[in-house]
Amino acid sequence: MVEKGRQRLDKVLAHMGFGTRKEIKKLVKEKRIxxxxxxxxxxxxxxxxxxxHIEVDGEPVEYRQYIYIMLNKPQGxxxxxxxRFAQVVVDLLPPEYRAFHPFPVGRLDKDAEGLLLLTNDGKLAHQLLSPKKHVPKTYYAVVCGMVTETDVEAFRNGVTLNDGYRTMPGxxxxxxxxxxxxxELTIYEGKYHQVKRMFEAVGKKVIYLKRIAMGSLxxxxxxxxxxxxxxxxxxxKKLRELNPTR
Structure with missing residues (x-):
């Protein structure tokens, strides 16, 4: 019976970006591990x-299970x-990060840019995206049309989107x-194209959108x-404070 927490050597090194299992088998054969x-x-x-203590070519391997990457997502x-047809945010990362199989925490529109967290920590991602947590997300936007205090009040009360959904106060x-x-707009939920649709609800159009904050990040x-x-x-640490069990 394998002791809890133990893993195959080739799996560990593949996870750390040292190559495929086939390539690691070759490293073992060449007496480099x-x-x-x-x-x-x-x-x-x-x-x-x-x-x-694991070494590859004489260099110690510093094992870690999770990675957390802040990306300034570009448009496109x-x-x-x-x-199959478009570039994805993971393409922006080097192989040593992609080896951890990170994924984006939440969505950011293709034509939007700004803060995007990429991680392979599913538990933390779930905490940040849980509707029950109401994690704030703040955006900078350029809007076609004059934004007034009337819009500020409307957003404070929640607006009704084109599908009939009434948003939480923003x-x-x-x-x-x-x-x-x-x-700048701070919202506490993440409906599809929500920022754009909120401004459409008050007769205006977002022409540039950038996320500048998510929770404490x-x-x-x-x-x-x-x-x-x-x-x-x-x-x-601040992100994990959303989950006291961690």
Whole structure:
């Protein structure tokens, strides 16, 4: 019986981006992998990755189960892991990250840009997306039409979308009002195209949309569209506060 937490060596190294299981089998055959100071001679060797010391070509393997990546999503990419016809956000990541099989937490429209969290931590993703949590999401938008205090009040009360759904109250802040207005909007749910549809409900059209915050996570202004970085331990800790069992 395999001790709880133990995994096959080739599975662990594949998860860490060292290649396919076939490629790792070749590394074993070439005597390039050591476990606890001894040469590994079996790719199916069961190891405890959080405890056992694994080296590949003399370099220690720092095992981790999850990754958390902040991406400044550019326009033109789908918030998905794969698509037959369009580029997806995972395509922006290097192989060492894609090896963890990260997925986007929630949707961001193809023509929108801004903050998108990618992770392979399904439990955290569920917490952030759960309707019961009402995790706030803040957007910067350029809107065709003059946004007024009447719109602020309408959003505060919730607006009725074109399918009859009445939204939860949203917090609309006018940055500049004119023929093209600039606003920030915070919402607490994630209906399909919700920001665009909320403005359509008050007779206006969103012509540019950028997500700047999700829960405690704020888009790093140093990231240009298409750029990414891993979350800090503090950022991960704040996100996990939504789930006291973690």
């Amino acid at each position: 050591m476990v606890n100071g001894e040469l590994a001679n079996d790719p199916g060797l069961h190891v405890l990755p959080v405890r056992d 990419f789908l918030s998905a892991t794969e698509d 917090e609309l802040k006018i940055l500049r009002s004119g023929p093209e207005s600039e606003v 704020i888009l790093d202004e140093r990231l240009k569209p298409g750029e990414y970085r891993e979350l800090s331990e503090e950022e991960i």
